[in-house]
Amino acid sequence: MTDKVQTQTRTINVTGSAEKEVVPNIIEFTINIKEYWKEEFEPGKKYEDYKTKVPMTQIEPGILAQLKKLGVQDNQIKVSSIGNSYRPSGKELLVSKTLVLTLTDFATVDQITKTIDPKGVSNLYISELKHSAIESIKKEVKIAALKAAKEKAEYLLESLDEKCGKVLMISEAEYGYNPPVPCAMEKRANIQSDQSGSATELRKITIKYEINATFAIEG
Numbered sequence: 001m002t003d004k005v006q007t008q009t010r011t012i013n014v015t016g017s018a019e020k021e022v023v024p025n026i027i028e029f030t031i032n033i034k035e036y037w038k039e040e041f042e043p044g045k046k047y048e049d050y051k052t053k054v055p056m057t058q059i060e061p062g063i064l065a066q067l068k069k070l071g072v073q074d075n076q077i078k079v080s081s082i083g084n085s086y087r088p089s090g091k092e093l094l095v096s097k098t099l100v101l102t103l104t105d106f107a108t109v110d111q112i113t114k115t116i117d118p119k120g121v122s123n124l125y126i127s128e129l130k131h132s133a134i135e136s137i138k139k140e141v142k143i144a145a146l147k148a149a150k151e152k153a154e155y156l157l158e159s160l161d162e163k164c165g166k167v168l169m170i171s172e173a174e175y176g177y178n179p180p181v182p183c184a185m186e187k188r189a190n191i192q193s194d195q196s197g198s199a200t201e202l203r204k205i206t207i208k209y210e211i212n213a214t215f216a217i218e219g
Contacts, residue, residue, distance in 0.1 A: 010217040016149025019208035028128035034096040059120035145211040165216030
């Protein structure tokens with residue numbers, strides 16, 4: 001009987017990483033509008049003086065008209081929620097509404113933040129950044145990370161006069177498809193644009209992958 005000798009394959013396990021920044025071409029921009037008291041914007045008035053409510057039927061058409069002047073079309077705007085605020089004793093309810101805009105560039109975002117009438121706007125922000133070719137971009141980054149893993153295995157083994165063989169196992173991890181980006185808008189009556197640079201420079205999607213790969217060591 002002939003004995004069979006099993007030899008264990010020598011391996012090297014490495015991690016390669018790659019990332020790419022992408023300027024989004026789909027921007028979800030949220031505007032929260034709310035009824036307010038006319039007296040809020042009158043000098044010297046206190047809360048107890050607030051009595052003249054500016055209704056949503058007046059606020060919303062004005063906001064929509066401003067957006068249309070900036071080139072935002074009806075099919076780019078949707079209402080995501082409607083509600084009302086807490087009503088103190090003796091005061092009327094203040095109705096609020098959330099508008100979500102689907103935009104394609106930050107130039108429009110900047111124009112909105114600079115020109116929109118702060119009266120009736122409680123806050124606004126970028127709720128989501130996306131790219132129409134995101135799956136293709138993810139694939140590109142994954143391939144780059146795998147190539148980086150192989151390159152690392154090769155130069156590490158070369159330092160030991162060894163050669164990298166075929167890949168035996170691959171696993172991946174995704175890091176960072178950016179979180180929602182707050183816009184440079186504050187409470188109504190205090191709306192201002194970002195002073196540190198253009199929105200296009202500051203808001204990007206970062207795609208990052210790490211690939212763990214195990215390679216055989218030849219010989």
